[in-house]
Amino acid sequence: MRRERRRRLALLALLLLAGYLVLRFRVFDSFLFRMLSxxxxxxxxxxxxxxxxxxxxxxxxxxxxxxxxxxxxxxxxxxxxxxxxxxxxxxxxxxxxxxxxxxxxxxxxxxxxxxxxxxxxxxxxxxxxxxxxxxxxxxxxxxxxxxxxxxxxxxxxxxxxxxxxxxxxxxxxxxxxxxxxxxxxxxxxxxxxxxxxxxxxxxxxxxxxxxxxxxxxxxxxxxxxxxxxxxxxxxxxxxxxxxxxxxxxxxxxxxxxxxxxxxxxxxxxxxxxxxxxxxxxxxxxxxxxxxxxxxxxxxxxxxxxxxxxxxxxxxxxxxxxxxxxxxxxxxxxxxxxxxxxxxxxxxxxxxxxxxxxxxxxHDEPLPPAPVLYPKATYGSVELKRCLSLWDVLEFTGEPFRSAEPVNMENLPVNDGNGQSYGYTLYEAVIYGGGRFHTRGNVRDRAQVFVSTQSVGSVDYKNQELTIPEVPGYRKLQILVENCGRVNYGNKLNDQRKGLVGDVFLRDIPLRNFKIYSLDMNNTFISSLDTFRWSQLLEEKKGPVFYQGSLHVRSAPQDTFLRMKGWKKGIVFINGRNLGRYWDIGPQETLYVPGSWILPGVNEVTIFEEYEAGPSLYTVETPFLGRTQYVD
The missing domain is CATH 3.20.20.80 (Glycosidases)
Structure with a gap:
């Protein structure tokens, strides 16, 4: 009887040990057991x-x-x-x-x-x-x-x-x-x-x-x-x-x-x-x-x-x-x-x-469809302050100087890897004004400024604009956005961004650039907290950073930011880049995962290229634009 009892206890101990190992070593459970079968x-x-x-x-x-x-x-x-x-x-x-x-x-x-x-x-x-x-x-x-x-x-x-x-x-x-x-x-x-x-x-x-x-x-x-x-x-x-x-x-x-x-x-x-x-x-x-x-x-x-x-x-x-x-x-x-x-x-x-x-x-009934996560609306983002891009530049590090334009990928930044995404600002000194022409060398679009005042935009279709004639020297600033590299077709080798060649004023190529790399990564966005921000003004033209708070008083759930009234830019929540918005559509909302939202105060940062909307608010349903049936 005692021998049988000891045998049973030993067997029980082995079973408990085996159970422990299965729970403790998930890799063993996940791979070895499956592999043996x-x-x-x-x-x-x-x-x-x-x-x-x-x-x-x-x-x-x-x-x-x-x-x-x-x-x-x-x-x-x-x-x-x-x-x-x-x-x-x-x-x-x-x-x-x-x-x-x-x-x-x-x-x-x-x-x-x-x-x-x-x-x-x-x-x-x-x-x-x-x-x-x-x-x-x-x-x-x-x-x-x-x-x-x-x-x-x-x-x-x-x-x-x-x-x-x-x-x-x-x-x-x-x-x-x-x-x-x-x-x-x-x-x-x-x-x-x-x-x-x-x-x-x-x-x-x-x-x-x-x-x-x-x-x-x-x-x-x-x-x-x-x-x-x-x-x-x-x-x-x-x-x-x-x-x-x-x-x-x-x-x-x-x-x-x-x-x-x-x-x-x-x-x-x-x-x-x-x-x-x-x-x-x-x-x-x-x-x-x-x-x-x-x-x-x-x-x-x-x-x-x-x-x-x-x-x-x-x-x-x-x-x-x-x-x-x-x-x-x-x-x-x-x-x-x-x-x-x-x-x-x-x-x-x-x-x-x-x-x-x-x-x-299937021979067996399908499992029931999981319950959906509810969506929420948290009201408006309370916009509190703003910061002009021009006020940021002097603190972004010494600009790269080059006689000729240098494309984004070949800039001497990021440990020799160049710039991958975002914006690049090219600054040169000009005299007077006249016809500015890109000859197709802006990739993919750019705002052009004279002494920080916008004079228009250029892209693949619109390759020229007129710079007002004013006697004297001024700064010409070209803020170029990489809108996304081609992902299909035979143009993959031609996807360098920024200024990929000369741009011209009065048919003369511009020279002697200061070049600022503005990749808008998480580190860059976090660094904005160290700047002296301004209170919101009624009329504030871009490019401008705006910052505000989204208050969440319950367990965070998915929501959408409605960008109605805003022109073009990007949005961050708690340092995470939600992506681009653009008023030419079709998309008018940005998806905000609930797992990226914190209970309490959430920091929202917007980089608006042109002009801020009257408000920014959350909605429960997305709006992806007017539909067109695929045939």
Whole structure:
């Protein structure tokens, strides 16, 4: 009897110890247990995907961790799961993870490991799209701007300067995702080789270089490419599954894909659920009936699908990209995308229609849709003081002096990495006045001042203005804004910002500049507290900083800032850059995540380029502008 009792106690002790270890060592629980239950990763050797010997269909949705506050990652993933999705896809933005050459950031909202672990906990597989180029309507397609300091740079090629930088980046990135691969116990079932290279195709050796870089560092899961119909033949490669992107099925698409790779699973990597917006345009909307009809047709054909986007999020800060084909068009701050989940994570008609459709492809009932986080209005921002940009300049450090203009990326700032985002001020002494002309060398737009008095704006379309004739010497100031680098097309190597060449007065190139780097980063905004601010005046013309308080007397919830009456600028709350606003629309509100708000007093700082609005207030619902249906 005693021997049996001791045996039971010993067994109980072992069980308690095992339980403790499982709770204490989460990595052990998350990876080893999952790994022991798995045999093989995703296979694409037949007409269906096979995972662990079982046929599967990928029902995916795109969500980018860098566009969603980390506190909301799990909420969005649970909503994915409740909609019937089994896979999450995400890009990886090089320009955020390596903002300066050799200086890496994988913390907080850039903690890719935590994001992948959350996906695993929720029960979602992951398709990782690490680039190095991602497009994504993201500044320079995710490539860091310091690459452009090299005047001979050839992005997305095997040019040594780009190849070496890519290798160094992958040396840091890939080890952080290796143990999140499916065969090692993690959620990653596939990894994309670059992105839509068939639409670029500048180097026949490039894709093999990227594939080798991934495999050599230990990527063992299924590799795939992603292209639209025009690029798929140039973007596909031997031994890598080709997938296709579209919004509307054309009869030839799937047969064309089969001609490139027969008897392979069909995967729509990007089915575009909506579209993105640009400043001065309309808010794009894609009809829900058309969307459901196309998704249904794809699934009836036995194909797998990924919804781009399922949840778009926000282009916080200066990270929105641009397009430049016939004309330059900068993207807005919101990346709502008319997706099934709104910018703030709310349900749409698309969500519930998709949930109804996708439930047919599950043997078990879908989990209930999570309760939505309520939105709040906190009244007006109490604007208290203002500070002219001209009063800040003398305290921003000694300006860089140069006989000729120097572009933003080649300025000797940020430890030799140049300036990436924001504004650059060029100041020169002129005599008299006359015709000022940029000859297309202002990127992307600028206000021109004479002795701090505005004389007009210039951009790609409006390249000249008249400076009033006054005898004597005066300061000419050109405040240039980087409105966002092109993220798609063949102009990537031509994305240097600021003054990229000479500007002219009376057809004579200006010389001997003082150049101020105004990147408007968190450090810069925090430093404004050390200045002597002025009380608000009734008439205060920009460029001016305004500061005020947003009072929150309860638990913080998501809200939106209504920018009606304000002209153009950026807004910070508690030092975080919410993004750009511009009265040409379509977007009129800025999303403020509740996780960025503090109980009590919240500091709001606005940099207004022209003229302040009469007030600034919060609202519960966004206004993204007049809608235009995508066809």
């Amino acid at each position: 798995r045999r093989s990763g995703l296979q694409a050797d037949e007409s269906q995907f096979i995972l662990d010997g079982t046929p599967i269909r990928i029902l995916g949705g795109s969500m980018h961790y860098f566009r969603v506050p980390e506190a909301q990652w799990k909420d969005r993933m649970l909503k994915m799961k409740a909609c019937g999705l089994n896979t999450l896809t995400t890009y990886v933005p090089w320009n955020l993870h390596e903002p300066r050459r050799g200086k890496f950031d994988f913390s907080r909202n850039l903690d890719l490991g935590a994001f992948l672990e959350t996906a695993a906990d929720v029960g979602l597989w992951v398709i990782l799209r690490p680039g190095p180029y991602i497009c994504a309507e993201w500044d320079l397609g995710g490539l860091p701007s310091w690459l452009l300091r090299d005047k001979d740079m050839q992005l997305r090629t095997t040019y040594k300067g780009f190849a070496d930088a890519t290798e160094a980046y992958f040396d840091k990135l890939i080890p952080k995702v290796l143990y999140y691969q499916y065969t090692k116990g993690g959620p990653i079932i596939a990894v994309q080789v670059e992105n839509e290279y068939g639409s670029y195709a500048m180097d026949s050796n490039y894709m093999e270089f990227i594939k080798t870089a991934l495999v050599r560092r230990g990527i063992v899961e299924l590799l795939l490419t992603s292209d639209n119909k025009d690029g798929i033949s140039s973007g596909s490669m031997e031994g890598v599954l080709a997938t296709i992107n579209f919004q509307k099925i054309e009869p030839i698409l799937f047969s064309y894909l089969d001609s490139i790779q027969s008897n392979k699973p069909v995967m729509v990597m990007e089915f575009w659920t909506g579209w993105f917006d640009h400043w001065g345009g309309d808010h794009h909307v894609f009809d829900v009936d058309q969307m459901i009809s196309t998704v249904s047709d794809v699934l009836k054909k036995g194909a797998s699908i990924n919804l781009y986007m399922f949840h778009g999020g926000t282009n916080f800060g200066f990270m929105a990209g641009a397009l430049h084909f016939h004309e330059y068009r900068a993207d807005v701050t919101s990346y709502d995308y008319d997706a099934p989940l709104t910018e703030a994570g709310d349900y749409t008609t698309k969500y519930f229609r998709l949930r109804e459709l996708l439930s047919e492809f």
